[in-house]
Amino acid sequence: THKQNLARLQRKLDRLHPADIAWILETLPLADRLFVWELVRADKDGDILLEVSDAVRASLLETMDHYALKAMALGLDADELADLAPDLPAEVVQAVLAALDQDEQAHVRAAMSYPEGTVGALMDFDLIKVREQVTLGAVLRYLRRFGALPDHTDKLFVVDREERFRGLLTLESLLVNAPERTVSEVMKSRAVVTFRPDDDARAAAQAFERYDLVSVPVVSERDRVIGRLTVDDMVDYIREESEAEILGNVGLREEEDLFAPVIRSVKNRWAWLAVNLITAFVASRVIDLFQDSIGQLVALAALMPIVAGIGGNAGNQTITMIVRAIAMGQVESAALGRLLRKELGVALINGLVWGGVIGVLAGVLYGSPGLGLVMIAAMTLNLLLAATAGVLIPLLRQRFGGDPALGSSVLITALTDSGGFFIFLGLATLLLL
Amino acid sequence: THKQNLARLQRKLDRLHPADIAWILETLPLADRLFVWELVRADKDGDILLEVSDAVRASLLETMDHYALKAMALGLDADELADLAPDLPAEVVQAVLAALDQDEQAHVRAAMSYPEGTVGALMDFDLIKVREQVTLGAVLRYLRRFGALPDHTDKLFVVDREERFRGLLTLESLLVNAPERTVSEVMKSRAVVTFRPDDDARAAAQAFERYDLVSVPVVSERDRVIGRLTVDDMVDYIREESEAEILGNVGLREEEDLFAPVIRSVKNRWAWLAVNLITAFVASRVIDLFQDSIGQLVALAALMPIVAGIGGNAGNQTITMIVRAIAMGQVESAALGRLLRKELGVALINGLVWGGVIGVLAGVLYGSPGLGLVMIAAMTLNLLLAATAGVLIPLLRQRFGGDPALGSSVLITALTDSGGFFIFLGLATLLLL
Known part of the structure; x- marks a missing residue:
């Protein structure tokens, strides 16, 4: 059995x-x-x-x-x-x-x-080409000889005698028009979306999304149709890109085989942990600068992670938003001033409100109004730092041709941790001790 | 002008x-x-x-x-x-x-x-229905009367006299077969993908991806074709879902109008900051428990964020991976034991390796081998805690019918922060003071 x-x-x-x-x-x-x-x-x-x-x-x-x-x-x-x-x-x-x-x-x-990451790497070669002077009836007879059409054929590609791209014949126009009409009469030749093989795949995916496309011809510089891109590949591409973004946010290099041996998983994840340990070590050295202050007022040790934490969270919100807007092509570095003003405004409100709540709480808990005021000031300043960095890091990277997303969360957290500790412990040392 | x-x-x-x-x-x-x-x-x-x-x-x-x-x-x-x-x-x-x-x-x-989030909310009503006993030639004549076909028409829906769904007539089979043949001879009626209006949109999107679909009929319980789902809506859905996931990871409720007034942005972001302040406050109280220990050994204050930080990072890696695997339907709670063993293995290796590096460094910097050993032990234990929580939180939420992703990053970070401080300061108090 x-x-x-x-x-x-x-x-x-x-x-x-x-x-x-x-x-x-x-x-x-x-x-x-x-x-x-x-x-x-x-x-x-x-x-x-x-x-x-x-x-x-x-x-x-x-x-x-x-x-x-x-x-x-x-x-x-x-x-x-x-x-x-x-x-x-x-x-x-x-x-x-x-x-x-x-x-x-x-x-x-x-x-x-x-x-x-280019259109050429994603295109296939399943093209059906027709000439513009033939009738739709002739095209219909031609298709019957195939027995089957390539997947995702929603249009045929019209070329001239030199194989140059002339336009598109959709199956729709083939079906709804009289068989006596010619291809050139019903083909679409204006405002046609085409790609070049070295176009960015991300831009192609956006075009598919925006214009609800099913298949698009890929045309060479010399106007030859050399391939086509289909929506199924774009769906996979969009999915993979967003996977990579989500995994990349926590430093996973690739989708992990859930049942991979332990050692392979360790390799997939170690780089991110190493980078984070380095930044945590730097933050630790910043705290170490203020050994004496902490020795005199131990409450500082308990309160400092709050200041660092809120900066990291707010900074990650800002940078996530800006990175996404850049990816969607919605933001130019020209908008820098305006975005910065807005984020600083949000940071100021959050700092005064949340800093106020925590500051009052800390002041009461430790019986020290001064400590409460230092908390409010430090949280507000760290939020302003987070907002500035959250706008500047991705925009500067874009201007200098880098990927605005790569490791941005690590960078901003490193900055708001070390910065938060420095601001809080520094203010406390200056004002309280 | x-x-x-x-x-x-x-x-x-x-x-x-x-x-x-x-x-x-x-x-x-x-x-x-x-x-x-x-x-x-x-x-x-x-x-x-x-x-x-x-x-x-x-x-x-x-x-x-x-x-x-x-x-x-x-x-x-x-x-x-x-x-x-x-x-x-x-x-x-x-x-x-x-x-x-x-x-x-x-x-x-x-x-x-x-x-x-259901298929019914995404479907459209642009259906072309045909009967199975007619010839393809008759269908072709019928289509010519339309003048235009609905967008993304790659198939027609075959129904019987009572409007019950019988199968699909693809434009391909309409085009490649002889006009004398009947619809019933060439239609596809087996292994056909259909949806019900109350099906989960996420499952529908996975079906579109997996089977490279362009349009799918939505069929009622009484077998009537009531609508259809098309790939352009699925592309938008996939994009929106991944946007929502990325934004949700940092507590942004929705895509933000980049130029919205400050106050609207504050509202969009405040909930996450509030939750994080509460968890940071809890962590702060944990540290406060060990005031005396920190007073005696100020180095503890400088080193504790490293222990908390690595736990948070590793925990977020684990939970991101498990949440994604659950979303793709790749993991059942039955796999709990196996996944847990693997993640604990990864945590143990990372703890001994990275804990070892930082432990030696801390031991040398502060001239205290004991402190170094406490670092190694605390980092390893916090990584094991992070791995356990990273596997258990999403799997338990799934078992009890919740969304495994919602706020998972906040939860795990809260746990590894408070846990990390407690483990490190507790061990140091027991062993060093």
Whole structure:
């Protein structure tokens, strides 16, 4: 009956969509995952490998020999092969390329030549091109010869005799217009969205979102249609970008295989911990400067984390907002003055209100009105520092061509921690001791 | 020439896509925004209002009188009207509903009756239905009568005489098959993705991603096709969800109008600051318990933020990973033991390695090997606490039906701050004093 169970499981797997099998493999611990992977029909291997996360993909590829890898890779489209190629042994890639016809080889090489994050790296080559002088009836007969259309075909690409891009023939206009009309009469040639292969993928994703697109032609500098971008790839791209942003916010380099060995997880996370330890160590040295003050008034030690904490929180709110606005193209460094004034206003109100609450509380608790006033002043000043840094850090980085998001949370927290300790302990030393 | 410039600006705006005008309005300070808004052609008002963020939408709606609002609302589709209705004055909504025909009224009421976050709230009603016994040629003739198809039509919905859902006729199969064949011969009726109106929108978005869908029928319990979901709405949904997650991580309730008055921003952000002040205050009371120890050994005050900080960072890494895995449906509470063991392993290694580095450094700096050992022990214990809480908090919340993500970062930081101070100062008091 073990055999029967196996056969039943195998039949179940055969009926599943590759994306569903990929999801199952993600959720399984390593041993179970490889057991299921063995049962999957080989012709689904490629589609599954394209769907799983990098971490899980590595664990699956390790189990395949060169023969299986080659068979799998030969079943892929050019753009899919280009995606997987970096994870495959070089010999396998060479052997597979050699087995392709010239057009396909060119496609794979083209797709691999564009750096990650460009339109070229995401495009596919499933184009249907038509000429402008033919009738819609002729196009309909032409399509019937195909038997199937590429996924996400919502339009055909109209080219002239020199293969230059002329416009778009949507399936809609093909369907609602009389078959006697010609392509040139019904095609869309103005205000057409096209991309170049070296365009930024993020801008392309924004265009898909903004104009509700399904497929867009990718056109070379010499006006040739060389590929197309489809909405399914953009959905994946948007999802991956936001994943990366969320993971990056806490210093995770990549999506982690939940069941990865401990040591791999340690590697994925160590850099962020190291950076944070360095900044915490700096903050610790700042506190150490005020040893004498703390020795005289121990309450300072208890109150100082409050000042540092509120600065970090408010600063992270500001920087998150500014980074997002920059990413959406909503803010230019010209707006600096206006944004700064606004954030400083928010900080001042928060400082006086929340600083006031905590200041009164501290003053009463420790029976020292002076200590309360120092709390209010220190919290307000640290919030002003947080607001200034929260606006300036991302805008300056943008101006100097850096990524405004990268490690911004670490930076601002480091600043508001050390700054908060310095401001609070410094004020207390000056005014109370 | 002011007049000429105005006319030129107006012509430019007339040529722009509503989504582009929406983007421009987002980037402008309030006065400029309203100035441009006045120039926009009234027939674009509705589309623009649907595109802008909630904050900007409110600022634009404030400037429109009831007459303009009614004219705008009458130009919307049922699902769009349902989206905007909560932001419109009740009289306007009533007047617009009264002007619609019965079918449309029913659509608007249906769309408004489904709570946010369900498929019903996102679906539209632009359906093209066909019968299974007709030929493809008849379908082609039927489509030509339309003049235009609804956006994102990649398939038609096949229904029987009682309007029950029978299957899907893709435009592809309509185009590649001979016109003499019947719909029933080429339609897809097995393994078809459909949604119910009360399905979770998040699950629907995952299905769109996983199966690369463009449109999906929404089917009632009695098997009637009542609407459809399209990929453009899913793209917006995925984007909004990830925005909300990123903003929620720092306690921003909603996307903020960059140029909103200070007071509105204060309101958007105050709750998070209040919660953090409370947790910081608790941590401060924990430190206060050890006043005597700090008085005797001031170095403790300088070192304690390091212990608290590394716990918070590591805990946020763990909880981010677990929350994401839960959201992707990759983790069941059954996996608790396994995940916990792994995270504890990671914490132990990080504690011994990083605790060791900082411990040695602290021991040397303060000339006290004992203090170094206490640092190592405290950092390791706080990391183990962080790992345990990072796994347990989201999994327990999921088991008890809560949102695993909500405020998780605040919770874990509160725990590792207070816990870190308590562990470090407690150990130091026991072992060093």
